[in-house]
Amino acid sequence: MARTMRAIGIKGGKGPADALFVDTIPVPAPASNQALIKVKAFGLNRMDLLQREGQYPVPPQAPSTLGVEFSGTIENFGDYAGKDFAVGDNVFGLAYGAGIQLSKADNASAIYVTAGSQEKIDFCVDKLGATAGFNYRTQDWASEIQKATNGRGVDVVIDFVGATHFQGNLNVAARDGRIVQLGQMSGSTLPAGVDISGFIRKRLRFEGSTLRSRDEQYQKKLRDLLVEHALPKFKDGSFKIFIEKTFPFEQVAEAHKLLESNRTKGKIICTID
Known part of the structure; x- marks a missing residue:
């Protein structure tokens, strides 16, 4: 039997925040040079609101699953011969930089x-x-x-x-x-x-400019720049990360409504047990 996982779905394919629900979908298989990440937390982005409303065309290489900012652990790889990462590593992607x-x-x-x-x-x-x-x-x-x-x-x-x-x-x-x-x-x-x-x-x-539709080489250069230029400042505390509010994964609709309110200053985070 194929493995499944929980993901945020949209009733009818697009709609308001109340159309969001926790769906069950097959676990994706990582392709060459890709990693499968077990997500522990994710941040909301304005792009998520647009995609939910059907106003953000998803690039061909990206899944329709909502969400672009995440942190978690590497579960496995596709065909990967690099030495930068290993199974079990803690990783993040598109994290907030201020x-x-x-x-x-x-x-x-x-x-x-x-x-x-x-x-x-x-x-x-x-x-x-x-x-x-x-x-x-x-x-x-x-x-x-x-x-x-x-x-x-x-x-x-x-x-x-x-x-x-x-x-x-x-x-x-x-x-x-x-x-x-x-x-x-x-x-x-x-x-x-x-x-x-x-x-x-x-x-x-x-x-x-956009990021999600960029090719892998561009995104790799940007990642390397982040690691070299910004990551040390996050580690030593020079760069601060401000969190507005944290929601459990199941309350993603409420998280979207808060982002839509335009009252937020820091990041909105959803966590997964």
Whole structure:
């Protein structure tokens, strides 16, 4: 009889948080250069919300099972001749890094954030080390960043929000700056009146990026960079991991609802007994 395991399923294939349930599916067989991980805990990601709602196309090489951030132990391998890992090793993948802390570690001259509440802004400044933060609900955040930089703007903009921040991103980007789009929480259709002249006037670069659909070689390079550059800082405590709340695996619907509330500051974790 084939081995089975528990996994998060979605009733009807897509839907609201209440459509989530604990399903029973066959245990996958690891292919060449893959490992089978017995997951002990996993973190929620905005991508999980989009996938649950049917708005995130799953890459061909990825399973439809929800979840991308995990920690656990290696149970077995496919055809693997490497020496980096062994059965029983504790491992994690796509763990939370806090981009503010990475920027600070690389000696960024200033780090500005936008958030929807003063509580989140205080968290980013007091706990993570941002220079200043601005409330996109109550402030003209782009104008405030321009004031803070004496009109110069910022060299790199990293945006997860999308449509509603697009014009502001163009406004705050410095000459020869770069805008990196990593998400589209507010949608992908731009509002009327967006002025794209800044691309030419400031010689701006705009690029989008994803991780899950990248090939194995790219992901390996990124993993090696994480191990070399960030992992030592997690070990010595230089980088802090902030956890908002931990849920048992069976309460994943409640965990999704909390993430959807936009009240969270740290990671939401689900644990598996």
